[in-house]
Amino acid sequence: MTMDTSANHDAAAIDAQADATQPSTELQALALPFSVLRNIHKLNFDGDLSTLRMIPVSNVLLNALLESIAARVAIDEEWYRTNNPDIADAIDSGMFENARHHYLKFGYIENRLPRFIQVDETFYRASNRDISEKLRLGQLQSAQQHFEQFGFKEGRLPSKGWRLF
Numbered sequence: 373m374t375m376d377t378s379a380n381h382d383a384a385a386i387d388a389q390a391d392a393t394q395p396s397t398e399l400q401a402l403a404l405p406f407s408v409l410r411n412i413h414k415l416n417f418d419g420d421l422s423t424l425r426m427i428p429v430s431n432v433l434l435n436a437l438l439e440s441i442a443a444r445v446a447i448d449e450e451w452y453r454t455n456n457p458d459i460a461d462a463i464d465s466g467m468f469e470n471a472r473h474h475y476l477k478f479g480y481i482e483n484r485l486p487r488f489i490q491v492d493e494t495f496y497r498a499s500n501r502d503i504s505e506k507l508r509l510g511q512l513q514s515a516q517q518h519f520e521q522f523g524f525k526e527g528r529l530p531s532k533g534w535r536l537f
Contacts, residue, residue: 438480438481439477439480441480441537442475442476442479442480443476444537445475445480445486445536445537446486446537447471447472447486447487448486448488449470451487451488452471452474452479452484453471455485456471459471459474459479459484483525485520489519489520489524490530490531491514491515491516491519491530492530492531492532493514493515495529495530495531495532496519496523496528496529496530497515499528499529500515500523503515503518
């Protein structure tokens with residue numbers, strides 16, 4: 373769908389038009405890679421990345437899109453709490469029902485790992501020459517370490533064909 377994004381349309385009018393004519397947010401979310409959604413606040417996507425155009429999208433709609441994607445992610449409750457002590461404290465104090473609740477509301481957007489993700493060292497080194505060099509120079513202990521600290525947030529794949537959900 374192509375929308376007029378000229379200056380005479382305000383964001384609320386565009387959101388209202390999009391809400392009335394777009395397929396469900398769940399269907400829209402499935403058509404996009406999560407790494408694209410994670411870093412944008414405006415979106416109009418017809419399936420071809422070369423024609424990606426930007427339109428204003430309300431925070432409510434963006435959050436609904438992200439939550440519909442995050443809902444498909446497997447979360448290891450114990451691992452998440454252990455590796456995010458701030459979240460464990462928030463759950464214990466009643467701010468969140470559990471790790472899944474936090475992840476759906478904030479963890480996905482904050483680029484938190486939802487569970488332990490095993491890195492294929494050979495694949496990671498071959499796919500990320502910059503990391504391979506840092507490992508060779510002793511600036512990193514392992515590809516696993518890099519992925520957990522930086523790689524996941526950077527959108528690097530831990531193994532061939534890996535998917536978050």
